[in-house]
Amino acid sequence: MEENKIISNCRLVIIGGSAGSLNALMQILPELTALRNYAIVIVVHRKSTDDQTLEELITLKSSVPVKPIEDKTILIPGFIYIAPSNYHLLFEKDDTLALDTSEKINYSRPSIDVSFESAAEIFGSSLVGILFSGSNTDGTLGLQAIQENGGKIVVQNPLSADMPFMPNNAILFTTPDYVLNNEEILALLNSINS
Amino acid sequence: MIEDIELETLINEVYEYYGFDFGSYSRASLKRRVYRVYQLGGFGHFHEFLSKVRSDPEYYKQMIDEITVNVTEMFRDPTFYGILRKEILPLLGTKPFIRLWHAGCSTGEEVYSMAIMLKEAGLLHKSLIYATDINATVLETAKKGIFPLRMMKEYSQNYRDAGGQEDFSSYYTANYGIAKFNEELSQKMVYSQHNLVSDTSFNEFDIILCRNVLIYFDSDLQKRVINLFDESLAVLGFLALGTKETIKYSISPGKYKQFEKEKIWRKIK
Numbered sequence: 001m002e003e004n005k006i007i008s009n010c011r012l013v014i015i016g017g018s019a020g021s022l023n024a025l026m027q028i029l030p031e032l033t034a035l036r037n038y039a040i041v042i043v044v045h046r047k048s049t050d051d052q053t054l055e056e057l058i059t060l061k062s063s064v065p066v067k068p069i070e071d072k073t074i075l076i077p078g079f080i081y082i083a084p085s086n087y088h089l090l091f092e093k094d095d096t097l098a099l100d101t102s103e104k105i106n107y108s109r110p111s112i113d114v115s116f117e118s119a120a121e122i123f124g125s126s127l128v129g130i131l132f133s134g135s136n137t138d139g140t141l142g143l144q145a146i147q148e149n150g151g152k153i154v155v156q157n158p159l160s161a162d163m164p165f166m167p168n169n170a171i172l173f174t175t176p177d178y179v180l181n182n183e184e185i186l187a188l189l190n191s192i193n194s
Numbered sequence: 195m196i197e198d199i200e201l202e203t204l205i206n207e208v209y210e211y212y213g214f215d216f217g218s219y220s221r222a223s224l225k226r227r228v229y230r231v232y233q234l235g236g237f238g239h240f241h242e243f244l245s246k247v248r249s250d251p252e253y254y255k256q257m258i259d260e261i262t263v264n265v266t267e268m269f270r271d272p273t274f275y276g277i278l279r280k281e282i283l284p285l286l287g288t289k290p291f292i293r294l295w296h297a298g299c300s301t302g303e304e305v306y307s308m309a310i311m312l313k314e315a316g317l318l319h320k321s322l323i324y325a326t327d328i329n330a331t332v333l334e335t336a337k338k339g340i341f342p343l344r345m346m347k348e349y350s351q352n353y354r355d356a357g358g359q360e361d362f363s364s365y366y367t368a369n370y371g372i373a374k375f376n377e378e379l380s381q382k383m384v385y386s387q388h389n390l391v392s393d394t395s396f397n398e399f400d401i402i403l404c405r406n407v408l409i410y411f412d413s414d415l416q417k418r419v420i421n422l423f424d425e426s427l428a429v430l431g432f433l434a435l436g437t438k439e440t441i442k443y444s445i446s447p448g449k450y451k452q453f454e455k456e457k458i459w460r461k462i463k
């Protein structure tokens with residue numbers, strides 16, 4: 001990875017995705033090496049009945065340990081956390097996670113925008129946001145908030161996305177630090193804080 | 195977004211002027227909700243909002259209603275209701291009289307779900323369901339048992355997923371976009387305003403359900419509320435929380451036994 005792409009002082013990588021993002025995640029997560037002093041939180045849209053399956057699948061495939069999210073779960077560097085369906089996921093100042101059952105936003109709960117915005121407020125410049133495939137506009141406003149608060153934003157290359165609409169929308173309305181395909185995203189994650 | 199200091203000022207002023215203590219609510223969610231109310235009000239500055247809250251008790255009440263998250267469903271999490279139906283109700287059914295408490299019942303969808311299951315188990319006649327919330331407006335809706343008709347498709351699916359075998363539509367009358375649930379169900383319900391932050395125990399119960407309310411509270415308040423439930427629960431009674439909530443950090447282990455993997459605990463001493 002080129003020197004100038006290496007991100008330092010990162011405490012959290014927050015990943016958002018909708019339709020088609022699971023494929024990308026399944027390419028990247030199994031190849032990840034241990035997370036250097038940062039945690040990953042994954043917020044993906046899905047049916048509530050798929051909750052167990054997604055967690056099990058990622059736990060099974062990922063070499064990095066996965067922790068389930070409950071009310072007030074503490075974020076610990078080195079772990080992957082997956083947002084449960086049917087709740088919005090928010091971040092508190094003391095590094096705990098908060099869940100909220102309020103109204104769906106753009107037909108989604110969890111809403112990627114809501115989680116991104118909340119993380120941006122708490123983590124500021126120590127945050128990296130990555131947006132993957134999907135067929136709606138969720139995530140764009142969230143990426144904007146991350147950038148405004150000093151964080152880095154990454155968008156999956158629409159050409160490598162199963163559903164390019166969501167990354168395209170993000171590219172249209174934000175200025176991403178990087179637009180990357182899956183292998184490049186993997187390399188970026190593995191180089192963080194190195 | 196509003197500033198942290200603005201939120202803290204609002205919390206202090208609401209306490210000072212109205213005696214209501216939001217100080218122990220989780221900040222992340224509270225901040226979003228307050229921001230929403232503030233935006234809807236079209237204020238030019240947060241000071242204007244604060245002075246409106248101070249000087250206009252009606253507006254204050256509206257604000258409280260807006261800040262509390264009242265989203266709810268019938269038979270939300272069908273697996274949970276399935277366990278209640280199959281495992282818990284038969285245990286409660288051995289008692290001559292069953293007292294239930296839904297704390298933070300919102301508009302009552304959960305309470306009607308419970309009444310339907312009690313009826314089907316042949317237990318409704320000997321049950322009394324107390325249902326409380328801090329928000330007086332949602333309690334009015336709950337009392338009427340009137341819910342949007344467009345939700346019935348999803349609710350009847352939830353009902354079947356939770357093991358329901360009757361014709362779900364026999365429990366309500368459909369009329370101009372609303373579904374009015376049969377009065378037979380609401381006869382055994384008692385609704386009243388109760389604030390989990392400041393009000394005390396008011397009865398002894400065989401089961402207390404408080405789902406998706408504790409997620410809005412900080413750990414200290416959660417401990418206090420779980421203690422309130424403990425005081426209000428008969429030995430061998432049940433406490434049921436939302437799917438992502440736990441009593442783990444709040445009460446000495448050994449006092450309660452978790453029911454399989456569900457968020458249901460039985461008080462064993």
Ligand SMILES: C[S@@+](CC[C@H](N)C(=O)[O-])C[C@H]1O[C@@H](n2cnc3c(N)ncnc32)[C@H](O)[C@@H]1O
Pocket residue numbers: 101262263264265266267270297298299300301304326327328329332388389390391404405406407410436
């Ligand atoms: C998300 S709803 C949960 C509704 C239902 N139990 C469910 O799980 O579907 C949360 C409810 O808690 C109520 N609530 C919030 N603070 C409260 C307090 N201090 N005392 C009592 N109820 C409160 C709110 O008014 C709201 O109706």
